[in-house]
Amino acid sequence: MTATLYGRAHLACIPMRAAPSHRSELVNQLLFNETYQVLEQQPEWLRIQCRHDSYEGWMAANQFQPCTETVWETPWAAVTATPMQWDATTQRCYCMGSPQKDQIGKAISQDAIARACQAAQALLNSPYLWGGRTCAGIDCSGLVQVAYRVGGWLLPRDASQQLASGTPVAWGAQQRGDLAFFDNAKGAITHVGIVLDAGSVLHASAWVRVDRLDAAGIWHQGVQTHRLAALRRLAAPRVEGGWQPL
Numbered sequence: 001m002t003a004t005l006y007g008r009a010h011l012a013c014i015p016m017r018a019a020p021s022h023r024s025e026l027v028n029q030l031l032f033n034e035t036y037q038v039l040e041q042q043p044e045w046l047r048i049q050c051r052h053d054s055y056e057g058w059m060a061a062n063q064f065q066p067c068t069e070t071v072w073e074t075p076w077a078a079v080t081a082t083p084m085q086w087d088a089t090t091q092r093c094y095c096m097g098s099p100q101k102d103q104i105g106k107a108i109s110q111d112a113i114a115r116a117c118q119a120a121q122a123l124l125n126s127p128y129l130w131g132g133r134t135c136a137g138i139d140c141s142g143l144v145q146v147a148y149r150v151g152g153w154l155l156p157r158d159a160s161q162q163l164a165s166g167t168p169v170a171w172g173a174q175q176r177g178d179l180a181f182f183d184n185a186k187g188a189i190t191h192v193g194i195v196l197d198a199g200s201v202l203h204a205s206a207w208v209r210v211d212r213l214d215a216a217g218i219w220h221q222g223v224q225t226h227r228l229a230a231l232r233r234l235a236a237p238r239v240e241g242g243w244q245p246l
Contacts, residue, residue, distance in 0.1 A: 005038035006072035007048065010065040012095050013134055016057030020045035026131035027057050028157060031095050031146070035072040038064075053145070055157040095134040112237050113177035116151030117202075120194050123147070126208045140192050140204040144179065147194065152237030159192035166232030171215045174198060174231050182217060183229035191226050193218070 009030040016028040020042055030036065030050065039056065040047035046064060049056045051072055120143060122135075129137025133146050141159040148155050155162050163181050174180075174195050180203075182191040193203030193213075201213040205225065212219040218226040 004069075005041075005046075005064075006067050006069055007036050007038065007046075007064050008067040008071060009034045009036075011063065013136070014059055014063050016048070016055070016059055016131070018057065020047070020058045022060075024058070026129070028055050028131050029133045029142075030059070031133060035067060037072065050157075052154055053157045112151040112153075114151075116148045116153070117177055117194065117196065119150035120144075120147035120202050120208075123208045124202075124210070126204070128204050128206050128208075138204055138208065143202075143204045143208060144192050144194060148234070153234060160189040162192055163189050163230060163232065166234045169231040169233050171228075171231065172198075175233075177234070179232045179234070180213060180228060181230045181232065182226040184227075187229075189229060193226075195231070 009032055012032050014030040015026055016030060017024040018027045019025075028050070035051040036048040036059075037051065038046050039049055042061070044061050045058050046061050047056065047058050123138060123143060126135045127137050128139060130139050131142070132138040133142040138146075141157060141162060144159075144162060145155045145157060153165075155165055159181060162179065166179060169178055175198075176196055178195040180193045180195055180201050181189050182193070184190045191203065191205070193201040195213065196202050196210060199213055200210050201218060202208070202210050203218070203226075205211075205218075205220075209220075211225070213228070215228065217224055217228040
């Protein structure tokens with residue numbers, strides 16, 4: 001039996017693709033220090049599963065960095081709440097959502113929702129990128145996932161999966177930090193945003209921006225762009241996978 005291979009992202013950002021080809025669709029990105037398990041090997045490609053959200057995709061084999069099973073199980077120490085910063089000590093660039101050991105012990109007085117919303121607002125005007133998870137390019141569910149990680153939540157990768165993470169909220173009872181979900185003509189959840197107040201939502205659509213929100217959906221420059229399907233409120237974040245929120 002072949003031993004299981006475990007890896008750790010040693011670069012600021014590593015592409016994950018739908019198929020083993022550089023021309024294949026970008027479906028996700030590994031951020032620095034995120035760990036993964038190798039499910040399948042090809043000469044130039046590895047099919048991997050992320051430790052933090054079980055998301056699967058293909059990465060280039062020449063970007064593989066091995067780690068022990070212990071490191072794979074407990075990769076999280078802390079996270080940086082800024083979109084991107086350079087660490088002179090380690091000579092590395094850290095993207096938002098990445099663990100950062102020297103942040104341990106630093107006091108952050110804000111509550112979890114405030115930290116998540118502040119992290120999301122730090123990404124305003126970032127360009128939309130399907131599968132992206134950084135200020136260089138990010139999609140709607142990637143924005144929610146990395147912002148709420150700063151608050152202490154480990155959410156699934158896709159909007160349709162994130163829908164199951166919270167409890168339903170009726171229109172009119174929404175509050176800052178709730179998640180707003182939007183569907184297409186077939187009723188499938190295709191978009192997610194962060195409620196900033198009763199009438200506005202922060203989301204990634206063409207770029208990360210704030211638009212008007214009402215019971216019908218999102219309005220941008222007087223045009224309805226998304227149809228509201230559901231509102232969800234997250235429970236207090238839990239300690240998972242050896243990672244504790246600051």
